[in-house]
Structure formats: structure tokens, C-alpha cells
Amino acid sequence: IFVDPYVLENLRQPNGEIIESFDNRALIKTMEELGYKHQGYTVGYDTMSQIRWLSVLNLKDKSEDQLLKEMDYQTRRNIKKTYEMGVKVKTLPIEETNTFFELFKMAEEKHGFKFREEPYFVEMQKTYEDHAMLKLAYIDLQD
Incomplete structure (x- = not known):
């Protein structure tokens, strides 16, 4: 065991x-x-x-400004750039797990690691329901 x-x-x-x-x-x-x-x-x-x-990152009793000040300069800079670029974040419904997984596979290939197959991510969402979610950062080119 x-x-x-x-x-x-x-x-x-x-x-x-x-x-x-x-x-x-x-x-x-x-x-x-x-x-x-x-x-x-x-x-x-x-x-x-x-x-x-x-x-x-401990978020308790901290404002957004406090959190940003505690972050590394490069992290703050990257966050600022995402706002400037119009990056949005959405939660994917379980039916769109494949969208997440296709991007995840690209990361595996780029960084040389292998984690789990798509059914693992589906099962985690089913098992943990509202306590598990897949987030997708994107730029809406139509905006």
C-alpha cells in the first residue's frame, strides 16, 4: 500500500x-x-x-493593494500587464473540461512533464463539485 x-x-x-x-x-x-x-x-x-x-498567499484581512505590495516586482508587473491586455478569467463548466485539457497537454509538452489524463479532471469536478473548478484565462478579441 x-x-x-x-x-x-x-x-x-x-x-x-x-x-x-x-x-x-x-x-x-x-x-x-x-x-x-x-x-x-x-x-x-x-x-x-x-x-x-x-x-x-494569505489573503486574510488584506486589501488588494496590500496583496500586490507583498508580491515580487515581476509578479506585480505581470498582473498589471494582464489588466492592460484585457485578460479575462472564466470558470469552465464540466462539459468544457476538454478545452482545459487541450491547453494542459500543451503545457505538459512545453515543460516536459506528464500528469493525468482528461478523465481525472472530470472525476475531480464530479467528486468535489463546487469545491473544484477549472479556470481559463483568455483575451476576447471581439471586444
């Missing part, structure tokens, strides 16, 4: 500097006592494990 628990190892600044580390030795010891073997930490994309790096 393969088990891949979501356990925090480190909290980091955007530049990679560790803010806080967590001692998970007791958890690893317990899992080993139960017969599991720690396989090390994966890198890249693997359909059998969770992603190892997760970027989280």
Missing part, C-alpha cells in the same frame, strides 16, 4: 529561505513501525505522489 500524507516539512519565503521547519521524525518513526518505508522526497511531477512545493 502506497501512502503519501500531506505533511509540512518547511515554510519558506518566496526566495526559498526557510522560515520555519517541522520535526516529523515521530511521524516517520510511527509509519515505519507500521511497516511503511520512507521513499525519500520526490522531485518533479509524479502521478503517484502529491506535489512537493505548494505556494500559498
